[in-house]
Amino acid sequence: MRVPAKGWPQVAGGGRVGGVKRVFLLALRDLRLEVRDRSGLLSVLAFFAVMLFIMALALGPEEGPLRRAAPGVLWVALAFGSTLLSTRAFALEVEENTLDDLLLAPGGKEWIYFGKLLFQMLLLLPLALLSLFMAAGLFYLPLERLLSLFLTLALGVLGYASVATFYAGLLSRLRGREVLLPLLLFSLVVPVVLASVRATLGLVEGLPLGEVAPWWQLLLVFDVVYLTASALLFPLVMEG
Amino acid sequence: MLGAVEVKMLKAAQPDRPDALTWVFLGLGLLLLPVGLYLALAAPPDVNQGYLARIMYLHVPGAWLGYLAFFVTFLYSLLYLFRQDPRYDRVALASAEIGLVFMGLALVTGMLWARPTWGVYWTWEPRLTTTAILFAVYVGYFLLRGAIEDPELRRKAAAAVGILGFINVPISYLSVKWWRSLHQTQSIDLTTGKIHMDPAMLQALLFNLFVFTLLYLGFVRFRSLLAAIEDRQEEA
Amino acid sequence: MLLRLQAISKRFGRDWVVRDLSFTLQRGEVVALLGPNGSGKTTLLRLMAGLLKPTRGKVERLGQALFLANPPAFHRRLTAREHLLYDLAFHGKRGDWEGALVRFGLPEDLPLLAFSSGMRKRLALARLTLLQPDIWLLDEPETALDREGRGLLLATLAEARKGAGIVLATHDRHLVEEVADRALELGAA
Numbered sequence: 001m002r003v004p005a006k007g008w009p010q011v012a013g014g015g016r017v018g019g020v021k022r023v024f025l026l027a028l029r030d031l032r033l034e035v036r037d038r039s040g041l042l043s044v045l046a047f048f049a050v051m052l053f054i055m056a057l058a059l060g061p062e063e064g065p066l067r068r069a070a071p072g073v074l075w076v077a078l079a080f081g082s083t084l085l086s087t088r089a090f091a092l093e094v095e096e097n098t099l100d101d102l103l104l105a106p107g108g109k110e111w112i113y114f115g116k117l118l119f120q121m122l123l124l125l126p127l128a129l130l131s132l133f134m135a136a137g138l139f140y141l142p143l144e145r146l147l148s149l150f151l152t153l154a155l156g157v158l159g160y161a162s163v164a165t166f167y168a169g170l171l172s173r174l175r176g177r178e179v180l181l182p183l184l185l186f187s188l189v190v191p192v193v194l195a196s197v198r199a200t201l202g203l204v205e206g207l208p209l210g211e212v213a214p215w216w217q218l219l220l221v222f223d224v225v226y227l228t229a230s231a232l233l234f235p236l237v238m239e240g
Numbered sequence: 241m242l243g244a245v246e247v248k249m250l251k252a253a254q255p256d257r258p259d260a261l262t263w264v265f266l267g268l269g270l271l272l273l274p275v276g277l278y279l280a281l282a283a284p285p286d287v288n289q290g291y292l293a294r295i296m297y298l299h300v301p302g303a304w305l306g307y308l309a310f311f312v313t314f315l316y317s318l319l320y321l322f323r324q325d326p327r328y329d330r331v332a333l334a335s336a337e338i339g340l341v342f343m344g345l346a347l348v349t350g351m352l353w354a355r356p357t358w359g360v361y362w363t364w365e366p367r368l369t370t371t372a373i374l375f376a377v378y379v380g381y382f383l384l385r386g387a388i389e390d391p392e393l394r395r396k397a398a399a400a401v402g403i404l405g406f407i408n409v410p411i412s413y414l415s416v417k418w419w420r421s422l423h424q425t426q427s428i429d430l431t432t433g434k435i436h437m438d439p440a441m442l443q444a445l446l447f448n449l450f451v452f453t454l455l456y457l458g459f460v461r462f463r464s465l466l467a468a469i470e471d472r473q474e475e476a
Numbered sequence: 477m478l479l480r481l482q483a484i485s486k487r488f489g490r491d492w493v494v495r496d497l498s499f500t501l502q503r504g505e506v507v508a509l510l511g512p513n514g515s516g517k518t519t520l521l522r523l524m525a526g527l528l529k530p531t532r533g534k535v536e537r538l539g540q541a542l543f544l545a546n547p548p549a550f551h552r553r554l555t556a557r558e559h560l561l562y563d564l565a566f567h568g569k570r571g572d573w574e575g576a577l578v579r580f581g582l583p584e585d586l587p588l589l590a591f592s593s594g595m596r597k598r599l600a601l602a603r604l605t606l607l608q609p610d611i612w613l614l615d616e617p618e619t620a621l622d623r624e625g626r627g628l629l630l631a632t633l634a635e636a637r638k639g640a641g642i643v644l645a646t647h648d649r650h651l652v653e654e655v656a657d658r659a660l661e662l663g664a665a
Contacts, residue, residue, distance in 0.1 A: 103544060107568075174387065191408070194416065195415055390488075
């Protein structure tokens, strides 16, 4: 009937579309959306502040116990506060029904996972850093080794976010995901919390780096294992 | 062993009743269970712990099968995700359910044993903590299954939890171990409760392990069949 | 052949929404999907797109399929320009987004929050024009469009069919007569 002459279309293979660029653009777009919305970010920040404040009141006012408790409090606050944010990455798409459009983009689906993960990291890392400063003020934490502390934050937050992003995607189409997500998440991230708390404690207590390094290694192992597993499973659970 | 058995079961076309092998496992298991208990009670008491050591005849098989069951769930969850055949999901579900029961048994008997031995019901020993974490993961597994109505999404989500939850085992074990080693409070080591094994004790333990394994196989097959019937009713 | 459905069925819970349906779409073809509300038109389009998996049967696609939902889905806090630019990037494509916005009569820098449903529909058409899928799957594309918008839709379809295959679900018999080569009628559920 009509002109079917163009020959077979170049069916988009996984490699054809610039993978890394897509990942960055997706993360930046989501960041843009989140910043324009603001309310979510501000409430999480307020949550961190209030939680740290109350914990400091409950555990204080002596300097010694406060300082010892600080890493635990900081990471528990981070874990709880982040669950408020972890559904955001996919809630953005579900609220607007735009997840389908992302899934229909050519090539594999891993890039969506990595984009959303990067978005989570870009949100969580500054928030984590802010909470660290707040904790430093309220709990008398010394910040001399800021760089090492930041490395701990980055490794810990990455481990947390790698699982959180995966589960958030998996549960994105589900009602009641806000309750289920922390439940599934917390049992998995026990190693992250333990290792991060220990590493932070070691750093503020002035232990040599050699004694802190094993915790970083453990965090790194967790990060690599869960990043790989999530990236492999993500396309399988998102299709169809 | 399980693999071969399960493959055979998977091939059978939608049976309504348990097949002969399921009955053999279940029947033999239930028949031998009293024998195992008799052997456990007849075995000599431990030199140090006395009669208390007998709790291990329930505890060790329970823990062992709990871990085996969750490993089977892990395997079948992987199979499900790659092959998308609901039969794999049913075996994963069945195994997780039975695993939760065995694991619960192991945790409770462990606590009952810990109280007179260590003076506490619970201690943050790596094996205990890891087991508790795994238990929590599979409680989440069932809560998740209950929360999803769409069968396909339910299977996929459950499979993902079954996989991610199990690969967590070595990492959480290691993290708890280090966490304790750097934090020397009143340290309780499982080796303080070491039992010097008399041959009769070992035989009784192995026999119980065998009986529990039979029961596990029977229950998994039975439960998979129930799940298949449930699925068919959901669809019909 | 662009798209082939081989005896597909789809069930939600206990209800069969699509039963034993076979269908082929050729390049250059426009097929109308007809049927009352609840007859499974949207489900069928989503099956064709690969957003749903059939309970039974097989779906083969030889080309990139895109699905236009009704109402179309967009991020409210982006502007039309931003949305098109991101979409092009996600698909690894380039295109004259400025020309498309002018052609469909859309403002560049207004957040989509301020768009009417007709404008959103136009933007969705502009998006598809830029992304140039091989298989266009449109769910009631004519709704919410004014007379001018409808003209744009007809022009878009006429242009698109030169290189692609189109399936559109609609209740508009006039539209069917104007653009469709054949129709696929779905029965009531």
